[in-house]
Amino acid sequence: MPSQVAPPARLLFRLARYALYLGFGAAVLGGLGLGIAYWLISPRLPSAESLRDVQLQVPLKVLSADGKLMATFGETRRIPIHMSDVPDRLKYAVLSAEDADFYSHSGIDVTGILRAVWLVATTGSKHVAGGSTITQQVARQFFLSPEVTYTRKLSEIFLAFRIENALSKDEILELYLNKSFFGNRAYGIAAAAEFYYGKTLDQLTQAECAMLASLPKFPSTGNPINNMPRALLRRAYVLGRMHDLGHIDQAGYDQAMAEQDQSFAHEPPIEIEASYVAELVRQEAIERLGNDALNNGYVIQTTIDSSDQEAANQALRDALIDYDTRHGYRGAEAHVEIPANAQPADLIRLIDGYRSVNGLVPGVVSHVDAETALVQMADGQSAALDIKAVEWARSYIDDSRRGGTPKQIGEVLKPGDIVRVLRDQEGAWKLGQIPAVQGALVGLDPDDGAIRSMIGGFNFSRSKYNRATQSSRSAGSSFKPFIYSAAFDHGFTPASVINDAPLVFPDVSRPDGLWTPSNDDGKFDGPIRLREALVRSKNLVSVRLLDAIGVHYAHEYVTRFGFTAQQVPENLSMALGTAAVSPLSMARGYAVIANGGFLVDPYLIATIVDRDGKSIYHANPARACRDCPERLQEEARLQAAPASAPATSGFSPISAAHAETAAATDVDALRLAPRVIDARNAYLVTSLMRDVVRRGTGSGAMVLKRNDLAGKTGTTNDYRDAWFSGFNARVVATAWVGFDDFSSLGSREFGAKSALPIWIGFMRAALDGMDEQPFEMPAGITTARIDRDSGLLAPAGDPDSMIEYFKTEDVNQLATRPDKQSEEQREAYDVF
Incomplete structure (x- = not known):
């Protein structure tokens, strides 16, 4: 007999068959829908292969010449790492928190996706938990927007498959660890370890690994600095997952759970304070490298010597606090x-x-x-x-x-x-109390212009105005050596006698129609040799000297020291230092005298390397290099026809040649700085300034107990500016003190009192351990005995005579034509 099936059974069988057909049809439709979706979306999806060459945002680092960190700049904190840098305890903490099956799935978690689909269907919300593997998160982080749409989710799934096919699991996890946000501007696990714990990855405890692994879920509201209770709950969850998955045993779990969290904000480990320098570098980096300069992982090494910079910082701080203390509470x-x-x-x-x-x-x-x-x-x-x-x-x-x-x-x-x-x-x-007064200091290598130290104010966070480079202040008597140099080039000698007597000039800009320059002490010494006039900083001698050589001539001459014509007034007030200059430009000018007559360009950036350590910039500064064979050959070639002074230009910190380097094939070729004054001229001016330090207005510098120092003080009208610029053969430095609003520093606040202590503090450190460097006497300089009063050659055996330095031709002229010297002196006398 044919089998008989009860009607209810037949009904159930029929329903099951319909369900099977329906399920099969749904699967076919679903597959067809996914196929269509892939066909529509796939052409717009990026290639996963591009992840092999991804460039993560890495901050710019600024280093001193000896490799100490001075600053980091960038929108993010990030320290890229490789999987070989990640200890197992950290790796398994991350996997336990985010994707336990990461090493076994094909890019997506089917169960998680189905759970998310069910939640969407039952709640009607697109914002549901679950469904994203680490691979999907990498797809989202690198390629997709954060918007919550079905199209974006499908794109994420398709990209996950592509990524899994293109990269190894370790490569995917490495991308995730470097890209993920951990709160407080920390991107990447290494930056998070440094910020929260001040540690490298290998130094983290198990509890700290669990804490960091928990952060990508709630980086802003669940990190231990912003919300410790919530962060500890998340840490406990991760530790529990690690224990359940067998990554830690019971003892390790108990120990980690009991560990107190010691996180706090660890800012980048700045090793040397040089904020004014770092800001100059930041600006130049953007100008040279573009808008991505701060996020492409460049490392810029400067010329700053860390010990010199520390000395500059301390010297400026102490001097400004001392000044402030002198003037009351x-x-x-x-x-x-x-x-x-x-x-x-x-x-x-x-x-x-x-x-x-x-x-x-x-x-x-x-x-x-x-x-x-x-x-x-x-x-x-x-x-x-x-x-x-x-x-x-x-x-x-x-x-x-x-x-x-x-x-x-x-x-x-x-x-x-x-x-x-x-x-x-x-x-x-x-x-x-915080000083209201400000100051600046610049230290240079006179051979090539490398900036060894720079500080542009008392505190960068309170005032970012860099007085070392941006200010334009009257130089006062510290400008006189340039006038004396012009005079020595015009026939005057250190023995020339000028009358230190009152002067009156018509000046329609003044209420009484007269300009009556005076000496700082209000005294007049009468006839005085130029050496003594500079030692005592005699203003009226400088005015007479300038008038004798001609204002126009002197105005053109001082541009040889790097000053622009616009900085220097073309009138007799130039003799009193009314030129508007910065400490950097003064240091550059003094470097010409210190190095024997060559104009060097101050520069701050020595090298730039990219994130891979490849050099993309290497400074090749023009050097004085007095004893180099190339220089000796050049000097011999030009001896018959000396080169004219070159045109000068503004300061650019990135290179010694105004941001130009030698050709790539000749990047290390020696470049010679142009000679702008005679070596003998430089030696004579140096000789006078050595006496300024030994027994003149700069004698306070003798506390350094060195015989190889030269320099000049400067004080402007109403004590608005105090200066000291000085050098030896290896270091030149300029210090300035004043108020930003040009207020008076107060009575008797001369350069020797306010600025010289800064210079001394810096030079004490800069010259520490450096043998004395005698100033080399160039060929064509000779000595002769002169009469102290007349400045003329003294008779043999004169007990009151003294030794003076001359250019050979000048002493010969004195011997054969003393009337020539008298004529020049009369020209300087005849100023009323």
Whole structure:
């Protein structure tokens, strides 16, 4: 008999068959839909092969000449790593947190995708958890936008397959670890390890690995700095997953769970403070390398010597604080009301927003009695100040006047004052204040113009204006050596006698119609030799000398030192240093004298390498190189027809040749700086400035106990600017002090008092361990005995005579035609 099937059974069988057909049809339609989607989307998808050459954003690094980090610039913190740099405990922490089956799946997690589809269908929301493998995240990070659409999700899946076919699993994971965002501008696992823990990957503990692995899920709201409780919950989850998956045992899990998290913001480990230099480099990098200069992983090595820079920083800080202390206390930075029964935490909140500035620590005065004031600082310390710690704080009246010395603490401080404290030389706390005065220093190598140190103000964070390069200030008497150089080229000698006597010139711009220049001390010494006039910085001698050689001639001559014609006034005030110059341009001018007469171009960037370590720029500065064979040959060739002074141009920090390098095939070829003044001229000017240091206005520099120093002080009208520029054969430096608003520094604030201490502090370090470098006397210089009063050659055996240096032809002329010298001196006398 044929089998009989009960009607209900037949119905079930029929339904099952329909379901099978329906399922098959759905699968066919689904496959057809995916095929159509792939056909539509695939042509627009990028090639996964491009990931092999991906260029991640890596910040620009700026290094000193000795390789110390000075600054990093860029939108992101990132330190690219290879999988070989990743310890297993970190790798498995990441896989446990994000994709446990990463090494076994084909790019997508089917179960996760189906779960996400079900959630979308049942909730109606596109924002559902699950479904993205590490491979899919890499596809999204590198190729897709963050928008939530079905098309984007399909693109992500298709790209995941492509990536899996093109790259190995380790290559994919390496991309993920380098690209992922970990919060606080940290992109990539290595940057995150450095920022949160100050460690490299191999130094991380298991608990720290788990913490970092948890961050990509909630980088901004779940990191340990912004939200520690949530971060610890996520860390516990990752550790639990690692334990469940067998990546750590019970003991390791228990130890990691019990570990206290020690994360805090670790800024890049800046090894040398040179913010003004770093900003110059940043600007030049963008100009030379384009808008991506800060994100393409370039490393720029500068000419800055780290020990010289540290010395410059300290010298400027100390000198400006000393100046500020001399001129009195301007009062508390602010005053707040202290709550009753305030605890240290309450006091610390009162100074929130105040930051330490160059060792000047902010604090709030919490208590004052007859003998002591207590200052609460942000780090929880409390400084006790006695009367000795505040006795300098005579009240500021104006730039030249102060109030009386305080007798009690209460005359200076009261509870609620926001003040600054700093350590004295014995380590004790004393009252301080942020100087209102500013300063700058530049140190150069006179042979090639390499900038060894530069500081453009007291503190970069408070004022980014770089006074070393951007300022235009009157140079005062520090400009006189250039006038003397012009005079020596015009027939005058160090023995020439000029009258130091009053002068009056018509000047319609003045109320009385007269210009009456004077000496700083208001005294007149009468006839005086040029050597003594520079040693004593006699203004009236400089004016007469300039008038004698001609203003137009001198104006053109001083451009040989790198100054532009626009910087220097073409009138007699040039003799008093009214040229508007920067410390850098002054240092460059003095370098001409220091190196024997060659104009070098200051430069700051020595090399640039790309992220792969390939050199893309190498400075090839023009050098003085006095003893090089090439220089000796050049000098011999030009001896018969000396070259004219070259045109000068503005300062560009990127290279010694105004951003030009030698041809690629000849990048290391020696380039010679042009000679702009006679070597003998440079030697004579140096000889005079050596006496300025030995026994003149710059004698404070003899504290360095060296005999190879030369320099000149400078002070401008109403003490608005204080200068000192000086050098030996290896280092030239210029220091400047003044107010940005051109206010007076105060009575008697000469260059020797305000600026010279900065120069001394810098040179003490720059010359440490360097043998004395005698200034080499060039051929054509001779010595002769002269009469101290007349400057003429002295008779043999004259007991009052003295040795003076001359160009050979000048001393010969004195011997044969002393009337010639007298005629020149009369020209300088006849100025009224």
